[in-house]
Amino acid sequence: MAKSAKLSGWMTALVTPFRDGRVDEAAFRKLVNWQIQQGIHGLVPVGTTGESPTLSHDEHKRVVEMCIAEAKGRVPVIAGAGSNNTHEAVELSRHAEKAGADAVLIVAPYYNKPNQEGVYQHFKAINDAIGIPIIMYNIPPRSVIDINVDTMKRLYELKNIAGVKDACGDLSRIARQRMAMGSDFIQLSGDDATALMTLSNGAHGCISVVSNIAPKLCSQLQNAWNEGDPKKALKIQDKLTPLHFATFLEAGVTGAKYGLSVLGKMNEDVRLPLVPMVEANKAKLRAAMAQAGLIKDETLARAAE
Numbered sequence: 001m002a003k004s005a006k007l008s009g010w011m012t013a014l015v016t017p018f019r020d021g022r023v024d025e026a027a028f029r030k031l032v033n034w035q036i037q038q039g040i041h042g043l044v045p046v047g048t049t050g051e052s053p054t055l056s057h058d059e060h061k062r063v064v065e066m067c068i069a070e071a072k073g074r075v076p077v078i079a080g081a082g083s084n085n086t087h088e089a090v091e092l093s094r095h096a097e098k099a100g101a102d103a104v105l106i107v108a109p110y111y112n113k114p115n116q117e118g119v120y121q122h123f124k125a126i127n128d129a130i131g132i133p134i135i136m137y138n139i140p141p142r143s144v145i146d147i148n149v150d151t152m153k154r155l156y157e158l159k160n161i162a163g164v165k166d167a168c169g170d171l172s173r174i175a176r177q178r179m180a181m182g183s184d185f186i187q188l189s190g191d192d193a194t195a196l197m198t199l200s201n202g203a204h205g206c207i208s209v210v211s212n213i214a215p216k217l218c219s220q221l222q223n224a225w226n227e228g229d230p231k232k233a234l235k236i237q238d239k240l241t242p243l244h245f246a247t248f249l250e251a252g253v254t255g256a257k258y259g260l261s262v263l264g265k266m267n268e269d270v271r272l273p274l275v276p277m278v279e280a281n282k283a284k285l286r287a288a289m290a291q292a293g294l295i296k297d298e299t300l301a302r303a304a305e
Contacts, residue, residue, distance in 0.1 A: 007076055007103055007133065007162065007186050008204035009041025010195075010222040012211040013049040015256050016063055017266040023059055025066060027266040031212075032070040034265065038215035040075065041205065041222065043067055044105055047080035048142075049209050049253045054271040061095050068100045078135055078207075082107035086122050090129045103133040105165060105207070110143035116151045123155050133162035139190060140168050149173070153180045165190045165207050166198070174201040193244040196237045199225050209252040210244055213259035214292055239292050246288035249281040258282055259289060 012035050017027035035043060045067040046052045046060050055063070064079045071077050079096035081104040083089040093104045109122050127134060136155065140146040146168060147155075155161045163186025166173055171194060174187055178201075187203040189195040195206040199222075211218035217240055224232040247255035254270055254277045261268040262285075268276045277285065290297040 007042065007078065007135065007188075009226075010205055010211055010218045011042030011044050011076075011078065011188070011207050012040050012215060012218075013044045013047045013207050013209050014067065015212055015253055015260065015266075016046065016050045016055065016059075017257075017260075018269040018271065019267060023055075023063065024266060025062075028063065028066055029070045031260070031265055032067055035211075035215045036071065036074050039219035039223075040211055040215040041219060042076045042078060043071060044078045044207050045080060047082075047105060047137075047207075048107075049212070049256065050080060051253060051271055051274070052080055052082075054274075057092075060092065061099070064096055064101065065099050076102035078103045078105050080105050080107075081126075082109075082137060084109040084112050086125050089122070089126055093126050093130050093134075097130045097132045101132065103135055103162065104130070105135045105137055107137040107139065108143040108145055108147050110145075113144055116148060119145065119147055120151055120154060123161065124158060127155075127158045127160045130160060132160065133186075134160045135163050135165055135186065135188065136161065137165045137190065138168050139165075149176055149180050152177060156181045156185060162186050163188065163204075166203070167191050171197055171201060174198050174203050178202045192247070193241065196221065196225070196233060199233075200230075209256050210240065210247050212256040213247065213263070213289065214240060214243060214294060217292060242288040243285075243292050243294075246281070246285040249284060250277050255281075255285055259285055259294075262286060262289060262295060 017024035046063050068077050079101040081092035081096050096104050138147045165188045167190030189198040189206040192210040221236040257268045258277050260266050289295045
């Protein structure tokens with residue numbers, strides 16, 4: 001059964017590098033390998049952080065294929081395949097399965113504002129079209145609609161609906177969803193800053209933007225929690241907290257790409273309507289990276305010159 005797949009731990013919602021307006025395939029492949037080498041537990045290409053709204057279908061599919069090819073089965077790949085067009089979501093999900101993805105991530109259909117029956121039928125259509133696990137993505141601040149607990153419970157009865165990436169902003173939902181669906185229902189935080197709190201409520205991991213920049217620290221936090229050492233996990237969380245907030249001073253992808261550019265992993269190019277971070281926020285992000293130990297403290301470095 002598809003639901004037996006183990007999809008837990010700290011997973012990176014990968015950015016998609018660009019160069020001269022095109023997907024920078026070399027930088028993307030290097031990013032995938034670096035993430036795995038740093039200990040990250042899974043990879044999630046072409047979600048919103050991967051700038052999927054501005055990728056062509058061909059680019060989207062190519063990024064999924066590259067991620068799977070580079071991962072080589074070392075960690076699971078959950079391919080972004082969501083859309084507010086059910087037919088498009090089915091097409092992208094079928095491609096992800098054919099390419100070898102371990103699961104797909106399907107965002108609640110945004111902007112159209114379907115009722116709960118429409119939400120159910122949207123996910124059911126995708127469920128019926130593929131044979132790999134589906135992780136629902138519930139993010140009402142962006143999609144406007146909420147996949148409510150009753151609808152999740154109904155969807156979980158389908159063969160491929162395996163869990164949820166939860167970014168609804170209500171920390172009590174993890175517990176409520178666990179009570180409704182049971183502990184095998186995979187729950188992944190969609191918010192870096194509160195991920196540790198969701199773990200304490202029974203979540204299984206996080207799909208993270210910040211781990212683009214700090215995969216080792218993020219995976220270490222998850223490992224500490226899994227090993228029954230919440231004090232160590234909290235210590236790592238305190239180290240990461242300034243980075244969580246600095247990365248999201250603007251769109252998370254622009255923070256992640258700038259941080260990666262500071263680390264020499266890629267340039268910070270994004271596609272309109274996004275633009276690179278403003279300089280004042282770049283300085284704040286560098287300071288947070290230094291506090292997390294990812295780069296040298298700039299003030300100390302200047303004093304030593």
